Amino acid sequence: MININENFLNLQDSYLxxxxxxxxxxxxxxxxxxxxxxxxxxxxxxxxxxxxxxAMHKAVEEMGKQETFRGYGPEQGYEFxxxxxxxxxxxxxxxxxxxxxxxxxxxxxxxxxNIGDIFGIDNVVAITDPVxxxxxxxxxxxxxxxxxxxxxxxxxxxxxxxATAENNFVPEFPKKVPDMIxxxxxxxxxxxxxNKKDLKKWVDYAKQNKSIILFDxxxxxxxxxxxxxxxxxxxEGAKDVAIEFRSFSKTAGFTGIRCAYTVVPKNLKGYTKDGxxxxxxxxxxxxxxxxxxxxxxxxxxAAEAVYSEEGQxxxxxxxxYYMNNAKIIxxxxxxxxxxxxxGINAPYIWLKVPEGLTSWEFFDKLLNKANVxxxxxxxxxxxxxxxFRLTAFGTKENTMEAIRRIKKEL
Ligand code: PLP
Numbered sequence: 001m002i003n004i005n006e007n008f009l010n011l012q013d014s015y016l017x018x019x020x021x022x023x024x025x026x027x028x029x030x031x032x033x034x035x036x037x038x039x040x041x042x043x044x045x046x047x048x049x050x051x052x053x054x055a056m057h058k059a060v061e062e063m064g065k066q067e068t069f070r071g072y073g074p075e076q077g078y079e080f081x082x083x084x085x086x087x088x089x090x091x092x093x094x095x096x097x098x099x100x101x102x103x104x105x106x107x108x109x110x111x112x113x114n115i116g117d118i119f120g121i122d123n124v125v126a127i128t129d130p131v132x133x134x135x136x137x138x139x140x141x142x143x144x145x146x147x148x149x150x151x152x153x154x155x156x157x158x159x160x161x162x163a164t165a166e167n168n169f170v171p172e173f174p175k176k177v178p179d180m181i182x183x184x185x186x187x188x189x190x191x192x193x194x195n196k197k198d199l200k201k202w203v204d205y206a207k208q209n210k211s212i213i214l215f216d217x218x219x220x221x222x223x224x225x226x227x228x229x230x231x232x233x234x235x236e237g238a239k240d241v242a243i244e245f246r247s248f249s250k251t252a253g254f255t256g257i258r259c260a261y262t263v264v265p266k267n268l269k270g271y272t273k274d275g276x277x278x279x280x281x282x283x284x285x286x287x288x289x290x291x292x293x294x295x296x297x298x299x300x301x302a303a304e305a306v307y308s309e310e311g312q313x314x315x316x317x318x319x320x321y322y323m324n325n326a327k328i329i330x331x332x333x334x335x336x337x338x339x340x341x342x343g344i345n346a347p348y349i350w351l352k353v354p355e356g357l358t359s360w361e362f363f364d365k366l367l368n369k370a371n372v373x374x375x376x377x378x379x380x381x382x383x384x385x386x387x388f389r390l391t392a393f394g395t396k397e398n399t400m401e402a403i404r405r406i407k408k409e410l
Pocket of ligand 1: 110188247255259
């Protein structure tokens, strides 16, 4: 008889996006004449930059010719791409990351989930709350969460670190010391960031406790303020305590093309039960090489083109387009009297729902009165209750129209 991994039965169904889809479909059915504007989902909408498409086309052509055909590539990614990453994302920021510390993959989602393979099941996990749900769910699947408590909306063995307006979205050290600490900055969903001083505190804390920071900077490209670190390795000591996840998804519109990378510095150590130090880079290399066969060649050429002069110029135009939407939303909502966070270093706007309403009640009101769709904050964790996420990934016209309606109808 085949047994299942019963941890899966411990997952709470994520009703978030399916419930949203159901509510929107029903509203549209009952109101066929209304034009709904969706500012809910965190997917890009602008087409891929021409320079990137050109590189991809060229690579596809190479695959069709005997002299330039390529089969399996290195599991860790082609050197041409890892060199560009090392040079542009790290050396230019004064950080030395060797290409052997970079692992190219098909997504930060997979990497954030798969990284758990190299860590013991008994580690205590901490997540900030609210946050991108993948860190939590993958640890539930692995068996690190303990039971779910319906009343609190939390798993008993997971440490939830609130990041709310009360602490200015700067997570504080929890009472119990975690072993694995997931940090996501710029943050999805709050759109807020940590400055260098606050991130340094976390690096020092991890060092002191021999913990590891799993740092997701999928939204790094949207940072506009000076004091916000673009990589955790800008912080002194971070190479001893942090793994970093990066993605081309939001940086260059690769959500449908799929390319990302993870940095596992060679200094980074984990421990056996009897206290022996083990290099995490070697473990991840083994895991990656065993379970993954590399990102396709045309996609890696496309990612390489992101770093070309023209590629950079073109992707920045798209980022500016989204961040202009963020400004429209942020300023528009502020004019309408809302308290609003984020939207400066990330394409997410996190608003406080009006007093007396829950996140879902605000969702319904927004849909019914303004025909605008967003995401209830509570879907990202219990501390998200009372907040609401709007994204800047729509068109400028729809974004302006959504704000006009919110001002007029709510
Ligand atoms: N990390 C965060 C914080 C995200 O918000 C997302 C996507 O929404 C991802 C990772 C997924 O990245 P990828 O498309 O590279 O899997």
